[in-house]
Amino acid sequence: MLISTFKQLGLLLCSVLLATNVHAVTVEDSKGSFSLDYAPQRIVVLEFSFADALAAVGVAPVGIADDKDKNRVLPEVRDIIGDWQSVGTRSQPSLEVIASLKPDLIIADISRHEAVYDDLKKIAPTLILPSRRETYSDNLKAAAIIGKIVGKEQAMQERLALHRDKMANMAKQLPSQATVQFGVARADALFLHTADSYAGGVIQALGMQTPQSDRDDSAYRQTSLEQLLAINPNYFIVGHYTQPSIVDKWQSEPLWQVLQAVQNKHIYSVNPNVWSRCRGIMAAEHMAKDLLTIFNKP
């Protein structure tokens, strides 16, 4: 009787040790070393790019800071992860809703959520990574880290390899000399996403060029019509946040007609939400498909 109890206890201890050994992972996040000794089941993410990374390995978060608008999450991601609870805006997520979801992992953005990092840690272990203002390669690195921490390192590496293949394949069908400029148009301002931005990185990853300019390069830049003419890209891709946007208003201006993209009818509009707010493996593939459609138009 006693021996069998000991045996059971020993077995239990062994399995517990084994389990922790299997899942104990340590990664480097933006605040240093982060370890987790279990596979998280209830994950809350505070940026779309993190939801994208989770969806890439088939993990569904329980909460997303989706600005209370489920349509802002990439459709491909939505198809995989099913439903979730909104935890408010990405800029000021509701900490009480996050706490009420009882997460066992929170993934936060160093750019937006550093100020509440200590509070988040009181709710659950918090992995903090770059998201806003990250580049294309930063994003893939963050995805690899997320894959490792949710115990799907193998699956994530495979997905990343598949992603590189897909992008390389699509790159072959796209013209490598073309310079492509993406920008988002609001009612009163156009913001160009330059070579250093995420969209710029995707365009480069597809083997195309992003225009260089002589001004110091911030990733997102407000641009006037004159400045746009100075850049004069072959292809101009616009995401209209509102309609009519400033780009629509510019169409009646004489300068607009001088743009080579206008003369060659190479102005295209895309979904600004996907191109500007969503970043990630699937978002990049979505953007690449948009570009394929644009370039293979008869």
Add this chain to the structure above:
Amino acid sequence: MTAQRFFPIAVITLLLLALANLMFGAVSLSVEEVWKGLYASSENHFTIYEYRLPRIFLAILVGAGLALSGALVQGVIRNPLASPDVLGVGHGAGLAAVCYMTFFSEASTRWLPEVALAGGILAALVLWYLCGARSSAIKLAITGVALAALWASCIDFLMLTKPLEINNALLWLTGSLWGRGWAQLQALLPWFVLIPLALGLSKYLNLLDLGDDSAISLGARPQHLRLLALAIAVALTAACVSICGPIGFLGLVAPHLTRKLVGGRHQPLLPATMLTGACLLLAADLAARTLDPPIELPAGILTAIIGAPYFLWLLLRMK
């Protein structure tokens, strides 16, 4: 309403608002759950103890601090439409914060309150240097407004040239209690030793209302008094703004409203205005958290929504 009736009503309102702040939010809790939430064993411990409770204390302190400095400035400038904003403290703090976030974008937000505090006090020192100790209240107010406009235009310039780097700054500039907790409360609390000092000035501020000549003949020293009262107002405003960002209109509306209710004598006015300010900010933060959960609006927007029409109504009435 007399002061005797104002104080009990205001205190009860404050307590009710505090209770409402504990109970309501993106997740609504019963009184019993709130009580249990104070203990570490409760599942609502984080929501109540780590999140809502410090936020309530902060709202009370910041509301009271901004309102009190508003009342002091109005007393000194002798204009009921004055507010700490005319000293340029809020905008100075804002400019320092925006500069910090723009030029040291890698820097930790941890130091933001200290930088903002320094900016606010520096702005007040610039004003003092330009006006000198012996200047009239009008000169002080006009120079202050001009300086505030200068700081504001510098902020606008930075926002236009570095648009998206400034997103965080924009959030801070609207004034919000989001994400503030015990640590911020601890940083703010020492500044409130100034409150007894301010209340001690009540009698002399009454004399100042009679005009400098009368005040001197009654034994007050207007220059010293003005300097001391303004220094307290600047320190309180800068401390509050450094934690929560500039919460608009509170320093204008709260003292003004209170003056209508309890009259212009500073002995009841100063403590009463602190209560009004605390109630207003508690109400604004409650609304900010419950209007459209889980979205949290910045409390500064709410106070501006209440404050701006009130201000307009005042202007129309004064005609």
